[in-house]
Amino acid sequence: MSIILLLDILGTISFSISGMLTALKKRLDLFGVFIIAFVTALGGGTLRDLLLDAPIGWMFDVTYVYVIIAAAIVALIFRKKLGYVRKSLFLFDTIGIALYTVVGVQKGLDAQLPAIICIALGTMSASFGGVIRDILCNEIPIIFRKEIYATACILGAGVYLLLLKTDLSVDLVMVFSGLVVIVVRVLAVRFKLSLPSLYPKEENN
Amino acid sequence: MSIILLLDILGTISFSISGMLTALKKRLDLFGVFIIAFVTALGGGTLRDLLLDAPIGWMFDVTYVYVIIAAAIVALIFRKKLGYVRKSLFLFDTIGIALYTVVGVQKGLDAQLPAIICIALGTMSASFGGVIRDILCNEIPIIFRKEIYATACILGAGVYLLLLKTDLSVDLVMVFSGLVVIVVRVLAVRFKLSLPSLYPKEENN
Amino acid sequence: MSIILLLDILGTISFSISGMLTALKKRLDLFGVFIIAFVTALGGGTLRDLLLDAPIGWMFDVTYVYVIIAAAIVALIFRKKLGYVRKSLFLFDTIGIALYTVVGVQKGLDAQLPAIICIALGTMSASFGGVIRDILCNEIPIIFRKEIYATACILGAGVYLLLLKTDLSVDLVMVFSGLVVIVVRVLAVRFKLSLPSLYPKEENN
Numbered sequence: 001m002s003i004i005l006l007l008d009i010l011g012t013i014s015f016s017i018s019g020m021l022t023a024l025k026k027r028l029d030l031f032g033v034f035i036i037a038f039v040t041a042l043g044g045g046t047l048r049d050l051l052l053d054a055p056i057g058w059m060f061d062v063t064y065v066y067v068i069i070a071a072a073i074v075a076l077i078f079r080k081k082l083g084y085v086r087k088s089l090f091l092f093d094t095i096g097i098a099l100y101t102v103v104g105v106q107k108g109l110d111a112q113l114p115a116i117i118c119i120a121l122g123t124m125s126a127s128f129g130g131v132i133r134d135i136l137c138n139e140i141p142i143i144f145r146k147e148i149y150a151t152a153c154i155l156g157a158g159v160y161l162l163l164l165k166t167d168l169s170v171d172l173v174m175v176f177s178g179l180v181v182i183v184v185r186v187l188a189v190r191f192k193l194s195l196p197s198l199y200p201k202e203e204n205n
Numbered sequence: 206m207s208i209i210l211l212l213d214i215l216g217t218i219s220f221s222i223s224g225m226l227t228a229l230k231k232r233l234d235l236f237g238v239f240i241i242a243f244v245t246a247l248g249g250g251t252l253r254d255l256l257l258d259a260p261i262g263w264m265f266d267v268t269y270v271y272v273i274i275a276a277a278i279v280a281l282i283f284r285k286k287l288g289y290v291r292k293s294l295f296l297f298d299t300i301g302i303a304l305y306t307v308v309g310v311q312k313g314l315d316a317q318l319p320a321i322i323c324i325a326l327g328t329m330s331a332s333f334g335g336v337i338r339d340i341l342c343n344e345i346p347i348i349f350r351k352e353i354y355a356t357a358c359i360l361g362a363g364v365y366l367l368l369l370k371t372d373l374s375v376d377l378v379m380v381f382s383g384l385v386v387i388v389v390r391v392l393a394v395r396f397k398l399s400l401p402s403l404y405p406k407e408e409n410n
Numbered sequence: 411m412s413i414i415l416l417l418d419i420l421g422t423i424s425f426s427i428s429g430m431l432t433a434l435k436k437r438l439d440l441f442g443v444f445i446i447a448f449v450t451a452l453g454g455g456t457l458r459d460l461l462l463d464a465p466i467g468w469m470f471d472v473t474y475v476y477v478i479i480a481a482a483i484v485a486l487i488f489r490k491k492l493g494y495v496r497k498s499l500f501l502f503d504t505i506g507i508a509l510y511t512v513v514g515v516q517k518g519l520d521a522q523l524p525a526i527i528c529i530a531l532g533t534m535s536a537s538f539g540g541v542i543r544d545i546l547c548n549e550i551p552i553i554f555r556k557e558i559y560a561t562a563c564i565l566g567a568g569v570y571l572l573l574l575k576t577d578l579s580v581d582l583v584m585v586f587s588g589l590v591v592i593v594v595r596v597l598a599v600r601f602k603l604s605l606p607s608l609y610p611k612e613e614n615n
Binding site: 023024026027028029030031032033035036046050053055056058059062065066076135136137138 | 461463524545604605
Binding site: 255256257258318319321322325336340343344345346348349350351352355356399400401402403404 | 433434436437438439440441442443445446456460463465466468469470472475476486545546547548
């Protein structure tokens with residue numbers, strides 16, 4: 001349990017820093033920077049909970065709110081040096097995505113929803129914070145243009161559902177399918193894999 | 206019942222293809238194209254159900270999800286030839302709008318909401334999928350700039366409420382008011398009718 | 411009670427006119443102008459109620475819907491002369507913000523949410539109508555770039571929570587903390603106060 005909490009907090013920190021960096025690029029003010037940090041970290045789960053008609057986690061447990069405020073303040077102060085921790089951030093971010101995916105799928109299962117909807121909820125939990133961040137910053141969501149991790153989430157979510165039908169314990173299933181998300185994403189970034197392009201080469205620049 | 210299901214599926218197909226075409230114009234990748242197809246087809250009804258605090262249809266009945274996936278795949282493969290079926294698409298789209306409008310009004314009535322809110326819910330069901338599509342594609346929603354079918358929805362929704370006060374059966378009322386939406390829209394497109402412009406002619410280009 | 415209703419209606423009128431003016435600047439059509447007027451006036455409270463899983467006020471009490479329609483029609487007709495009432499509009503707008511903030515905080519308290527979440531709900535009620543307005547008009551929300559009133563809302567919401575712990579009656583607490591919002595905002599505009607800039611001077615233009 002405490003390991004999951006730690007991973008969750010690392011993921012939240014990394015998501016909120018990613019939001020803050022986008023907001024700074026857009027030259028938002030202090031209020032805007034904090035809102036974008038929150039939305040990036042909590043937006044995907046909030047949308048999932050709204051669709052599930054479930055209580056919205058961060059409204060009752062304010063741990064995440066304080067984590068995001070602290071992360072944003074620290075990152076603002078050291079923003080010139082964030083380049084040095086980029087690799088750690090990528091790692092935390094990937095762990096966060098893996099965790100959000102698995103939690104999202106499980107929430108769908110708890111609500112007894114069909115498999116494909118559970119996969120969608122997992123992927124949405126992990127990726128729609130970034131979608132809302134980009135919309136608030138007046139950009140087409142990056143994940144719709146240059147797929148970075150949606151495929152990893154979909155694969156991990158599918159593996160989760162498949163492994164649940166085996167004799168493995170739920171804990172092990174979580175770990176395995178989370179690792180699938182992480183490995184697929186790391187490989188995709190390392191080998192510059194992406195979805196097949198829909199557009200002719202010459203137009204593609 | 207089966208006729209309504211058929212019309213609903215035709216409308217869903219047509220909405221998802223319209224979403225896909227917008228996404229392709231924006232050069233989104235495969236993931237983006239699918240998300241925009243979903244959002245265009247299901248976004249209006251989802252927003253309506255969130256406001257009504259009602260269960261969200263597509264999360265429980267996955268027919269629509271599979272219809273959208275199939276429509277998007279077929280349309281992607283034959284996308285160079287979609288021009289040939291443009292007229293059929295317009296017809297299906299219009300039928301879909303009519304149906305979504307009537308269903309939206311009825312859901313408002315079921316929740317015992319005031320007449321004007323029911324009209325708003327009908328119009329929203331039919332048109333806000335396109336609004337979310339345009340926002341995700343970083344455009345001002347087309348329906349706010351060059352009104353295409355909102356007026357048709359509002360008129361059809363109003364007729365639905367009026368006819369319900371007569372002795373006509375609910376089925377007939379649905380058909381009549383759906384036809385109002387279809388006829389108004391077809392006439393508006395055919396005779397290039399639009400809302401009166403708010404801006405002086407010389408500025409209008 | 412009737413004073414609060416009056417202030418609420420003045421705030422709603424002012425918010426919907428602000429929405430209408432933004433929509434006209436974007437050359438939206440009649441339908442777009444009305445939708446943006448609605449969203450600006452009701453969007454913040456709607457988002458708050460969705461997060462709280464509370465019934466959405468304007469769906470049951472249509473007073474606000476008619477107020478917005480009337481305000482938008484009158485403002486459209488006299489739009490060339492709105493400059494003359496700009497000061498009144500600013501005053502009504504500020505009163506509206508103060509009221510929305512206090513109501514939002516109180517709704518959070520009614521739902522027994524933590525203090526920081528109540529402050530967030532108050533600020534959101536007062537400011538997210540404008541955020542949704544700007545997103546629908548394809549702009550980065552103005553409140554994220556050039557903070558106008560979020561700080562005033564946060565301060566007023568904090569004062570509300572502090573004063574509730576004293577012996578003052580709830581009515582007096584509402585009035586005092588509402589006045590904090592109004593005074594902070596008026597002073598900020600008068601003396602051009604804003605949050606400290608996050609960007610070096612020379613880049614700032």
